[in-house]
Amino acid sequence: MKAAAALPVCCRQTAAASLLQNPYPSTPANSSIPASAVMRVKSVRMMSGQEATFRRIRHGSKPDSLLTAHPAADLYSDPCEKLQRLIEVPLFGIGTTEKPFRPTKAEMLQAQEVFTSRKARDIRRIDNVVDCEKAPLYHLPEVAFMGRSNVGKSSLIRAIFHSSPYVKVPVSKIAGFTKTLRFYQVKEHFTLVDMPGYGENQPTYFKECVEDFLQHRRNLRLVYLLIDGDKGFLKLDLEMLKYLEICRLYYCIVLNKIDLVNETTRLKTVAQIRQIREEYGSPCCFPQPFLVSSKTGEGLAYIQSFIAHITSTVETNSTDQKLSA
Ligand SMILES: Nc1nc2c(ncn2[C@@H]2O[C@H](COP(=O)(O)OP(=O)(O)OP(=O)(O)O)[C@@H](O)[C@H]2O)c(=O)[nH]1
Numbered sequence: 001m002k003a004a005a006a007l008p009v010c011c012r013q014t015a016a017a018s019l020l021q022n023p024y025p026s027t028p029a030n031s032s033i034p035a036s037a038v039m040r041v042k043s044v045r046m047m048s049g050q051e052a053t054f055r056r057i058r059h060g061s062k063p064d065s066l067l068t069a070h071p072a073a074d075l076y077s078d079p080c081e082k083l084q085r086l087i088e089v090p091l092f093g094i095g096t097t098e099k100p101f102r103p104t105k106a107e108m109l110q111a112q113e114v115f116t117s118r119k120a121r122d123i124r125r126i127d128n129v130v131d132c133e134k135a136p137l138y139h140l141p142e143v144a145f146m147g148r149s150n151v152g153k154s155s156l157i158r159a160i161f162h163s164s165p166y167v168k169v170p171v172s173k174i175a176g177f178t179k180t181l182r183f184y185q186v187k188e189h190f191t192l193v194d195m196p197g198y199g200e201n202q203p204t205y206f207k208e209c210v211e212d213f214l215q216h217r218r219n220l221r222l223v224y225l226l227i228d229g230d231k232g233f234l235k236l237d238l239e240m241l242k243y244l245e246i247c248r249l250y251y252c253i254v255l256n257k258i259d260l261v262n263e264t265t266r267l268k269t270v271a272q273i274r275q276i277r278e279e280y281g282s283p284c285c286f287p288q289p290f291l292v293s294s295k296t297g298e299g300l301a302y303i304q305s306f307i308a309h310i311t312s313t314v315e316t317n318s319t320d321q322k323l324s325a
């Protein structure tokens, strides 16, 4: 099923400096989005007293208390759907067969339970490897987090486990911090894999390590491809997307760090994602992008819910989207 493929040339470079010298130009935003719609986003945002309240709480919040940082109603709403209300052009759901993932609040709470544990051994890091052959051989389904260095992969995993105090996920503001494949087992349900980032300070063995993992990991159910909300979809992200397509792996695009950008920027990047998906995507790419902030918890319940759904841990009836490996 999975074709042999080689990682994009830029990911094979061992000198991080050469990557740093090449600022990747963003793909132009979707020109089909009318300017008037963007203005509407701005005005809604400015008129919204609720948005202003979130901002104040956000600045004073600590990462570990993230789920109390937002009013409950906002934690269980989809940040992407909020954008859709402001624009007539569909941001996803191109064609009649594409149905969005819309878990109910009860289903989201059920999914949150899966990631919650007060016991040290329920959810734990089980391994830490460079060589995929030494990775734990598990029958459990796996979900991997991939993206540029510093995009926030480890922070997102840490946020996903925020209700499990024994799980320690190291993060750093220094790009290229995660150097190995780190496996976290969630009860007897599935495994999450934190991957080394590509781009700045990527490890010299990145190509072998990641290629091996993506091509040979039989229980890999889904890859979350993280995009920096602050920077948008860059050339190297596009190369990785094409690589996932060649490998015929199922993947979802996640726009992270949305707390750093306003709704206009979010909308532009989501439109850019839509355009890229139309151009390069196949049924391997889940049509709906996920918007999330590991700092505020916005969109987190959706990510947790989708993992629980895709690994068949929690049945989510309110969607017709099924991906199966
Ligand atoms: N404002 C904001 N900052 C974030 C968010 N997620 C991560 N960060 C910050 O981004 C920096 C990098 O986070 P990491 O989670 O270590 O990034 P990574 O993708 O694992 O990076 P590598 O391990 O180098 O590949 C840290 O300083 C985080 O605090 C977010 O949602 N919002």
Ligand SMILES: [Mg+2]
Pocket (backbone or CB within 6 Å): 153, 154, 155, 170, 171, 177, 178, 194, 195
């Ligand atoms: Mg990391």
